[in-house]
Amino acid sequence: MKYTLGAYAASPNHNGWNPELETEFYNQLKALPNVKGLEHPFLGRLHQHDDNWFLANIHPDWDYVFTCIPGIMTALGQNPMFGLASEDGNGRAEALAFMQQACAAISKLNTHLGRQAVTAIQIQTAPARHKAAASKAALKASLQTMLEWDWHGARIVIEHCDAYVAEHAPSKGFLTLDDELEVIIQLNTQLSTAQHLGMVINWGRSVFETRRTEGALEHIAAAKAAGVLSGLMFSGVSDQDSEYGAWRDSHQPPQTSELVNAGEPGSWMTEQAMHRCLAASDAADLLVLGAKIGIRPHSADIACRLGYIRATLAILDRYFSRS
Incomplete structure (x- = not known):
């Protein structure tokens, strides 16, 4: 089994841009036998710093899943009313323009590789509802517009981020899972099977x-019951105030154990929790399956970073070897 890796979260370029350092990192990534491709961050152009560097250093056989959350x-x-679910006309128009840029970047990458290399684009339902008005109707209108474009074979999927709840401060505070699923189901009844929208669950979010590990299982079950579960990405979180921060979307690695020596002791994302989610999601059939972890300290060298990545992917390998 091979996985999609959100390698950008583990990059040694955590502050600034050093192309030589990133080249060394990518060369190590290309040697990983169980990586089928990257979850690629989109910030308005194909690569945040240098499109030509990116095209010259990627593995020609990798597949790609664009994620729009860094750019969003x-x-x-700059504009708290920005977003596909925004009830502010200008904020929604800005988000659609951003998505057009993503569409163009997908075309550029596919053209360079001479194939349909981008399998999906993960969109997120901004704006934050504690800062700006957002609605299902606005999201539906945005998606209807986007579905008129040629996505060059990439499937549009919503990555659920934490919804706004009154009990605690949000990280993202976007639409609820129920709202997102309702819009997807409504639109999918009007679409061909090839265009069907999907849902990706991010464990940490x-x-x-x-505030419960069971929450990830519940979200998986809801998306699966709706017939739209398309992906599962593992990214950890914790209530402990470590270098990753308490209750921060900082992509914590899995919890350390006898089998996981490169991990984070306080992480709530245990191997057992990951395996339960894999079983609940029929993981082998998902369009998007993988992990995205951050590394602390920020000064960690590339060998250390690859050790964390290998340890995380080994958890997935152990599940499939026993299935």
Whole structure:
């Protein structure tokens, strides 16, 4: 089994841009036998710093899943009404323009590789509802517009981020899972099977929202019951104030154990919790399956970073070897 890796969260370039350092990191990634491709961060252009560097250093056989959350969070820092679910006309128009840029970047990457290399684009339902008005109707209108574009074979999927709840401060605070699923189901009844929208569950963001590890299982079950579960990405979270921070969307590695020597002791994302989610999601059939972990300290060298990545992916390998 091979997985999608959100390698950008583990990059040694955590502050600034050093192409030589990133090249060394990518060369190590290309040697990993169980990585089928990257979850690639989109911030308005194909690569945040240098499109040509990116095209020259990627593995020609990798597949790609674009994720729009880095660019969305940057845009929200400038305009809190930005988002596909925004009830502000200008904020929604800005988000659609951003998505058009993503569509163009997908075309550029596919053209360079000479194949349909981008399998999916993960969108998120900004804006934050504690800062700006958002609605199902606005999201549906945005998606209807986006579905008129040629996505060059990439499937549009919503990655559920933590919804706004009154009980605690949000990280993202976007639409609820129920609202997102309702919009997907409504639109899918009008679409061909090839265009069907999907849902990706991010373990850490679901647990952040619910404050329970069972929250990820519940979100998986809801998306599966709706017939739209398309992906599962593992990214940890914790209530402990470590270098990753308490209740922060900082992509904590799995919890350390006898089998996981490169991990985070306080992480709530245990191997057992991951395996339960894999079983609940029929993981082998998912369009998107993988992990995205951050590394602390920020000064960690590339060998250390690869050790964490290998340890995380080994958890997935152990599940499939026993299935």
